Amino acid sequence: MSAPLAVEALPFTIDSWNLFAGLPLLLVVVALLLVLAFFTAQKYSWTKYDHLSNFCTFFYSSFLKPHSQVEGSGQQAALESFYKVQANVYDATRKKLLRGREDMLALAAAQLRFQADQGLFKHSKPIWVDIGGGTGYNIEAMHAYLDVPNFFSTIILVDLSPSLCDVASRRFERLGWDVKVLCEDARAFRLQDHINTANGDVMGSRSRRTDIEAKADLLTMSYSLSMIPDFYNVIDSMVQLLAHTGIIGAVDFYVQSIVDTTGRNYIGGSFNRHVNWLSRVFWRAWFDCDRVGLEGARRDYLEYRFGTKKTLDERNYILGGIPYYIFLGCHCQGSFKRTQALLDVVDASCTESPQVIPAIGLNLDLPLLPEPALPIETRSKAYQSAIVNLSSNLPLPSTFYQNNQSRIHYDEQLKKHMQFNHDYLYAFTWEDPRMDQRLLQINDSDTILCLTSGGDNLLEYLATANPRRIHAVDLNPNQNHLLELKVAAFQSLPYADVWKMFGEGHHPSFRHLLINKL
Numbered sequence: 001m002s003a004p005l006a007v008e009a010l011p012f013t014i015d016s017w018n019l020f021a022g023l024p025l026l027l028v029v030v031a032l033l034l035v036l037a038f039f040t041a042q043k044y045s046w047t048k049y050d051h052l053s054n055f056c057t058f059f060y061s062s063f064l065k066p067h068s069q070v071e072g073s074g075q076q077a078a079l080e081s082f083y084k085v086q087a088n089v090y091d092a093t094r095k096k097l098l099r100g101r102e103d104m105l106a107l108a109a110a111q112l113r114f115q116a117d118q119g120l121f122k123h124s125k126p127i128w129v130d131i132g133g134g135t136g137y138n139i140e141a142m143h144a145y146l147d148v149p150n151f152f153s154t155i156i157l158v159d160l161s162p163s164l165c166d167v168a169s170r171r172f173e174r175l176g177w178d179v180k181v182l183c184e185d186a187r188a189f190r191l192q193d194h195i196n197t198a199n200g201d202v203m204g205s206r207s208r209r210t211d212i213e214a215k216a217d218l219l220t221m222s223y224s225l226s227m228i229p230d231f232y233n234v235i236d237s238m239v240q241l242l243a244h245t246g247i248i249g250a251v252d253f254y255v256q257s258i259v260d261t262t263g264r265n266y267i268g269g270s271f272n273r274h275v276n277w278l279s280r281v282f283w284r285a286w287f288d289c290d291r292v293g294l295e296g297a298r299r300d301y302l303e304y305r306f307g308t309k310k311t312l313d314e315r316n317y318i319l320g321g322i323p324y325y326i327f328l329g330c331h332c333q334g335s336f337k338r339t340q341a342l343l344d345v346v347d348a349s350c351t352e353s354p355q356v357i358p359a360i361g362l363n364l365d366l367p368l369l370p371e372p373a374l375p376i377e378t379r380s381k382a383y384q385s386a387i388v389n390l391s392s393n394l395p396l397p398s399t400f401y402q403n404n405q406s407r408i409h410y411d412e413q414l415k416k417h418m419q420f421n422h423d424y425l426y427a428f429t430w431e432d433p434r435m436d437q438r439l440l441q442i443n444d445s446d447t448i449l450c451l452t453s454g455g456d457n458l459l460e461y462l463a464t465a466n467p468r469r470i471h472a473v474d475l476n477p478n479q480n481h482l483l484e485l486k487v488a489a490f491q492s493l494p495y496a497d498v499w500k501m502f503g504e505g506h507h508p509s510f511r512h513l514l515i516n517k518l
Contacts, residue, residue: 109145125153126217132224133157136168215243332395455483
């Protein structure tokens, strides 16, 4: 029989302490080498080692260079102290850090193309204002989705850093684009001071109208809201700046707990929004060193002042899982007549469904009463949720701000919906809808209530019988998501793309189609 193994714990000696004490020394040596490389790169031309030179400049400016305000005081001096040294390498070093910018631009461009197809820009081209636009990267990147020089009548970049504005000016001079670069405080920016409104021909597509104040059709903020100390004032001014059917797009860092958003039905989906306690503390402290504010109030106020069209919560896993969000919004409340008309349209489309809130409560312990002589007015759950929000001066649920009013608001945090863990169970339906059609004899005067499931049956009814209305109901919200995706694909994509998505089950360019078409 073999002898039992003996394990002897190594004593934690002075040599062990020396090992741990050497780690800070190693970090100091690495930092000194990076500083040396930075100043060497400033003195000599390192054309063969541009990536190393850019990284050294970024590392020194962000982590080693002391912030100073020798050139003045206030936010502009603080920004210049941070950006002046790295302005020329800003774009080269932010590609991996500032994720989501292209997705935000693509989503905004898709909305603008939809509005153009609806004839909203028939009389004049739209106006775009990029708040905190920095080096102008966003405006050039938008060219992948829109013909920027010809699609917009006026493009204005507003930023407080002179060094970044200088890079932007050189960028647009190289491109030959007519973009106004303004180095000023976003709180003081007034659009009418910078465009020609004398003849009323360049005023934004939807502010040509009875007043003379110009409005922007697109507002964007890319990782700038988190660097604005007085963000309440800036967001309030943006509400006044945006045309009544304009689009606002934002992308930025954030940290929030799901507790912060409990009970808010106007913020869109909350999937992936929660950030755990340790990450919230770490990222707030980390970004606070560079005067980047990640407190939840910034995003909260943006969602309070604008209606939510789209919202996404993502993580930049290349750099440690930094949380960031993408927001696409619009004016949250128009005129009373316009809001009431919207509520009436949504309410009329769903009150045929049995899932409504009755005007009188039902007591099952009482005997059944005879039907009333007059019909009881019923309102949909969507209508009820909208009334609650309007009475509390809150934006409507995000379903009301969609281009297609086909989805009814629901509370995604309810256990009965969360039990499916964001998974759908049925990708397609096995039943043969032709048998339904043969037995039910569906025609264009019928209204159908059916389970959503894979959505195939009701799409067959829609294509072959053309009923007056179809109400699709499912306890699993993901089945309804799938149906929406199928309907959007049939409306927006050619057959080859639809077949790859739902026939083969894989499309190599699905993300591109989702953002730009669907």
